[in-house]
Amino acid sequence: MKDSSMIWHKEFIKTCLLIIWGFAIFQICVSCAVTAKKRYCKAESCYYELRRDIESQKYRYNWLRCIKQFQDVYKQEPADPWASACMYMSGKLYGELYIQSYRNSDKHEAIDIFRGVIKRYPKSRYRAKAAAAIRALETDVSESRRSKTGTQACNTRKKYIPATSRTHQSNRKTVGNITTITGIRHWSNPTYTRIVIDANRETSFTHRLLKKDSSINKPQRLYVDLKNSIQGKKIEKFTPINDELLRDVRAGQYTPHVVRVVVDIKSIDTYKIFSLKNPFRVVLDMSGDSMVAGSTAPTGKTPTKILSTKQARRDCPLIVVDPGHGGHDYGSSGYLKKVYEKDIALQIAGRLAKKIRKKLLYEVLMTRTIDSYLTLEERTAIANTKNADLFISIHTNDSENQSTYGIETYVLNLATENSEITVAARENATSTKNISDLQTILTDIMQNTKIDESSLLASYIQDSSYKYLRSRYTQVKNNGVKKAPFYVLLGARMPAVLIETSFISNPRECKRLSSASYQEHLCEGIIKGIRKYVEKSRMAS
Structure with missing residues (x-):
């Protein structure tokens, strides 16, 4: 009886140990899965931070740092459910790095990794994504081979963009x-x-x-x-x-x-x-270079000079005033019925043009003088082809929160706040995601644009408008100078700003915007800002 009791006791201990061992193994597996997921999320955060920081994208080691974080997961834990995702993302980053570096080695590395996803994880949902990515990259390779001028690496910026093909990938599936x-x-x-x-x-x-x-x-x-x-x-x-x-x-x-x-x-x-x-x-x-194009403009202009040499040849400055929206594009709807941004913008722009001609004695060209539709790229093109000295786009602001109010002036640059991205998306008639996509290429587009001069013009207009209105109205708010990637400002070759005159969605400001007297006072403030800017620019030159 005693022996059987001891045998039972040993079997019980053995069973308990097996249960504990099994539970420990289970916990280790769960811990590994959680760890792999957390490491994927950490690597993904590295990627998203890199996408948001245009300056960091210029440096190769920032890309390799994020790629390594993805690679560490699938190399150390190849059987983990998150391994296929990490392997695909490392290939995706190499593909995006190729667009920055033009190195064939980056492209081939991306293709090899995508092939690895297909071979190692044939049942993964990333198999189809990897196959599509390979087709896109190999198509680019075959076209490069057919070209008379082969693909060359580009590590330095030259006067001419090198004869290498650059791919602009769409985010939409076009198959x-x-x-x-x-x-x-x-x-x-x-x-x-x-x-x-x-x-x-x-x-x-x-x-x-x-x-x-x-x-x-x-x-x-x-x-x-x-x-x-x-x-x-x-x-x-x-x-x-x-x-x-x-x-x-x-x-x-x-x-x-x-x-x-x-x-x-x-x-x-x-x-x-x-x-x-x-x-x-x-x-x-x-x-084109002004001398090559037959210009007799002198050279040697300094960075502090506001008006370019081609603009300085004009006897008096030319200002292009752009009333936002128009035609079938109504812009934002006002708090009051039948009040629309396109109409208010045209009224304010018309008053501003008259004041510029009368008080500043400058030439003025309005992009539209009637209720007509113009594309955003056409408005900037008009200013560029006319060699305008300043470009001022007039708009009214909008917010889901009807209590939001105030004046703000925008310049072209990377948006750093969600509110700036929202405003740009609305004025560009697109989504906030498209604005984020645009920001990834904005640094290249903005080269040689007058960012500093635009910021100076915006600060003078914002300050003068706010102070002038505050002296005549209560509850006037200065929202300051902001920056965002507005389509209408892209490619402008002169100082260019976009004025969100007031919030058409706010009951009080919608009523004011509909008032001729408020529009006159608003334009008076803008005039003071323009005058101050031109005076300062002439002193600097």
């Missing part, structure tokens, strides 16, 4: 959705030309600058290839420009799924290319 290229528009003057390629839906595109080839009588040219696209029936295949910079623009169906737009060049200094959304279009800004 099965063919994009139709619907039109080509352009505006030009002796030193600047803006070309806009219109499409009916978003798509990715590449561009390449080719050197002049006298042996086959080919001028210098730039081509843009729009992927997964067909040429619309009404698009002009040949558009003559014949200004000092460009000869013409040609469009054709390069392959069954690629539309190629070619710009034949006479002489350019630099170019910038970017896309806008809702509707989707590709904008190409080309600039």
Whole structure:
């Protein structure tokens, strides 16, 4: 009896130990899973921080730091459910790094990693994503091989953008959705030309600058290839420009799924290319040296000089006043019935134009004088082709919170606050996500733009407007100078600001905005700011 009791006791202890061991193993597995998930989230945070910081994206080690965090997870725990996600993300980062670096090694590294995802994790949901990413990257490789000028690494910024293809990837899936290229528009003057390629839906595109080839009588040219696209029936295949910079623009169906737009060049200094959304279009800004374009403008201008040499040749400054929205674009709706931003903006802009002519004796050009619709890129193009000295866009603000009120003035720059992104999204008639996407390329677009001068102009207008209104009204709030990526300010070659005059959604300010006297007082404040800016700029020059 005693022996059987001892045997039972041993078996009981053995069973308990097995249960404890099994529970410990289970806890370790759970702990590993949680750890892998946490490490993925940490690596993902590194990636999102990098996407938000344009300056950090310029340095390779910042990309490799985030890539390593993803790689550590799937290399150390390859069987973990989060391993496939980490492996895919490391490939994605290498692909995005390639867009920054133009290194073929980065592209091939991304392809190898995506192939690893397909081989190691065939049942993972990332298999299809990896296959799609490989197709996109390998398509770019094959096109580069077909080109006469091979892909070259670009580690330094030159006067001309090197003859390497750069891909602008769309965030939308375009498989099965063919994009139709619907039109080509352009505006030009002796030193600047803006070309806009219109499409009916978003798509990715590449561009390449080719050197002049006298042996086959080919001028210098730039081509843009729009992927997964067909040429619309009404698009002009040949558009003559014949200004000092460009000869013409040609469009054709390069392959069954690629539309190629070619710009034949006479002489350019630099170019910038970017896309806008809702509707989707590709904008190409080309600039030429003033001396090459036949200008007799003197050289040697200093950074503190506000008016450029080409602008200084005019006897009196030209200010372009842009009433926001118009036509079928009503802008924001007011707190009061039948009060719309497009109408208020036109009224204020008209009063401002009259005061500029009368009190400052400057030339004024309004982008619209009636209730008509203009695209946002057209408004800036008008100012650029007229060699305007200042560009002032007039708007009214809006908020879901009807108690929000005040005046604020914007300049083109990276938005740092959610409220700034929201305002830019509304005025651009797009989503906050599209604004975030635009911010990733804004640094390149903003090069050689008058950021400091625009900020100075904005500060004078904001301060003068607030003080003038405060002396005549109660409950006037100074919301300060802010920055955001407004489409209407992109590519402006002069100091440019956007004034959110007051909140049309606020009961008190909507009533004031509808009042002729308030509009007059508001314009008086803006005039004082413009006068102060011009006086200071003349002293600086």
